[in-house]
Amino acid sequence: MIHPLRRLGLLVLWLALPLHAAELTVDVGYGQKTYTTAQLLARADARDVAIPADVAFKRAMRYRAVPLKALLDGASPDDTLQFVASDGFAAQIPAALIVQAHGSVAWLAVEDPAHPWPTLEEIKGDAGPFYVVWTQPEAMKIGPEQWPFQLVSIRRQPSVAERFPAILPDPALKTDSPVQRGFVVFQHTCFACHTLNGQGDAKLGPDLNIPHSATEYLREDLLRAYIRDPQSLRHWPQARMPGFDRKALTDQDLDNLLAYLHHMAGRKAQP
Structure with missing residues (x-):
């Protein structure tokens, strides 16, 4: 039997674990890569990004984020990229919007387990652990479906046709x-x-x-x-x-x- 004090210590340790730590899988045709929350937050190109009109949260937000283009090394502008979320959402986004940006810039927002994002009112859930956000989305007419959250993978796919x-x-x-x-x-x-x-x-x-x-x-x-x-x-x-x-x-x-x-x-x- 576990001593009550030890049980309490285990509970405190469990509560301290990073519940939102996760992995993102990226495959643009040159082998699958996996990025953890900790790896992404520690990258030299990670920075704070301000989003004045966030699509998911319907208000201004700030994120710790990585330039999405930096995670898609080898992707061609002609590629179709599929962004799959844990809830079954599957967005098809032309790679050209990301790797040949003309005004709009795509970022991978990474949820820090120590500072979790607010709950999304519409789904009564979390947008994390990864969320594609855009700065100046109006420049390239980025639509709301091109802001996938709860992201788990990014993969190159043949064309929709x-x-x-x-x-x-x-x-x-x-x-x-x-x-x-x-x-x-x-x-x-x-x-x-x-x-x-x-x-x-x-x-x-x-x-x-x-x-x-x-x-x-x-x-x-x-x-x-x-x-x-x-x-x-x-x-x-x-x-x-x-x-x-x-x-x-x-x-x-x-x-x-x-x-x-x-x-x-x-x-x-x-x-």
Whole structure:
């Protein structure tokens, strides 16, 4: 039997352990690398970064962060990078936005176990241990889906078109058509949380085309309202879907997104 004083000592030691210490896996095609919280915080290029309008916390934040580009040595601007979170969120971000930045700069914010970040009100949980944040995001029109938190891995992937052909619109359509433009919007705003025709890596939201497209069971005005502010249509305290205001998604982008979803409703494919 453990003596009560020793048991108390073990409890104090357990409480002192870094509960948020974690590992990040990075693989851009030249072998997998693993970075621990301690390693990242100790890097010479780690610095304090101020984010005036943080996407996750909805306010100004400061982080200890590492330039994300420094962790992607060997990545080509033509690569597609997949950022996977512990909750099933899977964002596809063009490597060019990070390695050929023109104004916006991506940072990997690292949660210090000694100074944990606040709880995220929307999910009643933690954004750590790793979170991609951007300085001057407006310069390159970085969208809210390109700020993945609870990050566990970054991997180079083939293009979305190669991996998931069932989400492609009719190839006969012109590249500047509303449907094709909407396909681009879909990849930036929806594909990180939803699958379509059963294809995609995300595990958070329902499929947007099978068995029924959202365009088939929601009126156009209600669907628009839902995308702008999900809670305005269906109040659900545990809801995870963010709203997309006109800064994140212009009216023209929304028109194009709906054109794509309408088009894909006629191109259902079972996984």
